[in-house]
Amino acid sequence: MRYRLIAVLFFIPGLLASPVYAQQQTPVQHQKAGTSWIMPAVLIGSGLALHYSDVKYDVMRMVRQGAGADFRTHLDDYLPAIPAAQLLSGDLFGLHSANNIFAKATNVAAANVLSGGAVLLMKNAFGELRPDGSDRKSFPSGHTAIAFTNASLLFHEYRSTSLPYALSGYAFAVGTGCLRMANNRHYISDVLTGAGIGMLAGTVVYFLNPGGKIFPHKKDKDQLTYITNPPPQFSIVFTIK
Structure with missing residues (x-):
């Protein structure tokens, strides 16, 4: 059991951070598939397993011993909103995004409704007792x-404008999951499953892009026209948009 627990403790941080590494290594054009x-x-x-x-109880004991029995912070209540704030404000720093601010806000709302709905259904279905015993809404x-x-x-x-900025939201997401365990509110299984649901919801909404359909980008109407006249009787027009 001891060696299995040690293996899990080394495996979990890498698993939570793996979306950052994997998405950084995968070419943009292959992300969808x-x-x-x-x-x-x-x-x-992994969370369901x-x-x-x-093992989740052993991991929780190790986390609580490391954080301290009296550890408590409300930082995990605010960290989830930071990637959303980054998403909406990136254009202010000169970073071009795939959608305009109205489309991005719509996608944020849609994705959070989707992930929140999935989480609520699973919480009611599983009825897992929290580590602190406060209620049965632990998983996920x-x-x-x-x-x-949001990340x-x-x-x-x-991702196509500034990869470091695009990936930075995952730091706050991983921090949120770690603090939820340190606060004695969730097991590692809850955190991993929640992370997966969030990534899935964000990806689904981005590729469906309801916000982009409602608030499309204004296309550049500027055109450059080049006219060449090989013989005098012909005129060929090339239009570049």
């Missing part, structure tokens, strides 16, 4: 789902 869909499945599958394992983690939902949207919007 690649890691954008694989990583949510890996996270959700740990949900039915006693809603805070982590929201954080990864996923941020990544997709800015």
Whole structure:
């Protein structure tokens, strides 16, 4: 059991951060069919596996011993909103995004409704008791789902403009999940599943892009026209948009 627990403790941080590495390594044009869909499945599958394992209790004891029995912070209540704020304000820093601000706001709302609805259904279905015993809404983690939902949207919007900025939201998402455990509110299984749900919701909404359909980008109407006249009787017009 001891060696299995040590292996899990080394494995978990890498698993939570794996979306950052995987998406950084995958070419933009392959994201839709690649890691954008694989990583949510890996996270959700790992979370479900740990949900039915006693290892989650051992991990929680280790986390609580490291953080301290009296550890408590409300920072995890605010971190999930930071990637959303980054998403909406990136244009102010001169970073071009895939959608305008109205489309981005619409996508944020749609993705959070989707992930929040999925989390609520699962909380009611599983009825998992929280580590602190406060209620039976532990599995999966809603805070982590929201954080990864917003981080996923941020990544997709800015990945072709500024990859460091696009990936930065995952730092706040991972921090949210870690603090939920340190606060004795969630098990590792809750956090991993919530992360997967959030990534999946953000990816689905981005590729469906309801905001972009309602508030499309204004296309550049400027055109350059070149006219060449090989013989006098012919005129060929090339229009570049």
